[in-house]
Amino acid sequence: MSAVNGTAPTAQAVRNLIRGTSAQFSEKSRGPDHGEGHRVPRRLSYDVDDLRAQPWKKVGDGSHAQGVIHREALVQSAKEQRRQDWKELPNRRLREIREQRDTLAAELAALVAQGQAPIGRPATLRHEIERLDATIAQADGRLRRVDITVLEALLEKIDFATGALFPSYETIADWAVCSRNAAIDAVKRLKGRGFVDWVRRSIRTNNDGEFAPQREQTSNAYYFDHRRSMAPRTWQRYMQILVAKLRRLGAVPAAVARGAPAAPREVQYAPLRAALASAASSFDNAST
Known part of the structure; x- marks a missing residue:
């Protein structure tokens, strides 16, 4: 199979081509996979009955x-x-947490750029950033x-x-x-x-x-x-x-x-x- 526009075909494109060719030999017409009335079932979907x-x-x-x-x-x-x-997590507090997280992330990036080993202060920073990320994720809920x-x-x-x-x-x-x-x-x-x-x-x-x-x-x-x-x-x-x-x-x-x-x-x-x-x-x- 030749590449199109200088790029190799994707795995999905290869599968679609094989399916289309098989359909032609079996005299079946290929319909759309998506669009109105053609939503492919997601994982753990059960028949309505x-x-x-x-x-x-x-x-x-x-x-x-x-x-x-x-x-x-x-x-x-x-x-x-x-x-x-x-009440527990107002937007004002969330902004403070985001700013604190950005400050710690900048410090960590500087230490990594300096070649510092991932122990001591870098490890502490990573732990604190993970804790703040968890709080930010909680705010999304x-x-x-x-x-x-x-x-x-x-x-x-x-x-x-x-x-x-x-x-x-x-x-x-x-x-x-x-x-x-x-x-x-x-x-x-x-x-x-x-x-x-x-x-x-x-x-x-x-x-x-x-x-x-x-x-x-x-x-x-x-x-x-x-x-x-x-x-x-x-x-x-x-x-x-x-x-x-x-x-x-x-x-x-x-x-x-x-x-x-x-x-x-x-x-x-x-x-x-x-x-x-x-x-x-x-x-x-x-x-x-």
């Missing part, structure tokens, strides 16, 4: 009353988490206002009886009145904090007889698994809010009502988790 692509579960007991309570509890805990995120809006938009569409919800990013953006990219970033941050999760899904295409993908990516199936994915403190606060709201509805089992703490104390939440797990199934392993 596969049970693994249906992770949802009814919200609470499936009633509208309990569903609204679970929705309110999750949104309230997300709002509180957002305020806490920005702070919840934003748009994240709360997207969460509220998702939860407004809950089918309390089944918990099923699988909108496209375009639909989520339309619900939340934001851009598609903003919706994507929002659900990623919400997932990172344990407020939502999803399973990738795929469907068969109509490309039979064509040398083209036989499956394509479709919208994600969203679900909630807070106990597994939330940080312990966030989970505890969510549970405290949920129990208080369920108690007012009269829907908290007696065992939970007697043992539920009035304040989010770590030692008191172990029995609360166990008691509430079976009775107030909340959004754990549920999907919207």
Whole structure:
């Protein structure tokens, strides 16, 4: 195979050529791999009819009353988490950390240029730079206002009886009145904090007889698994809010009502988790 414009063909170009030639011999026409209606499935995508692509579960007991309570509890805990995120790491502090990191990086570069061995001061600088980088990365996960809006938009569409919800990013953006990219970033941050999760899904295409993908990516199936994915403190606060709201509805089992703490104390939440797990199934392993 000859090079084009003086450059060697890429491995992908070689594979495409082989596939195209094979398709010609088999009298198949090659269709597009990408574009509208041709999104190649990503890793760990399941067919829409596969049970693994249906992770949802009814919200609470499936009633509208309990569903609204679970929705309110999750949104309230997300709002509180957002305020806490920005209180612990405001932009002013983040700018200081970035400046400190740049100063240390400049010093390290100067020492390396001088040929200094990677021990002593250089090693200390690298360790401190890694610590600052971790804090900067943490700032990227702070919840934003748009994240709360997207969460509220998702939860407004809950089918309390089944918990099923699988909108496209375009639909989520339309619900939340934001851009598609903003919706994507929002659900990623919400997932990172344990407020939502999803399973990738795929469907068969109509490309039979064509040398083209036989499956394509479709919208994600969203679900909630807070106990597994939330940080312990966030989970505890969510549970405290949920129990208080369920108690007012009269829907908290007696065992939970007697043992539920009035304040989010770590030692008191172990029995609360166990008691509430079976009775107030909340959004754990549920999907919207």
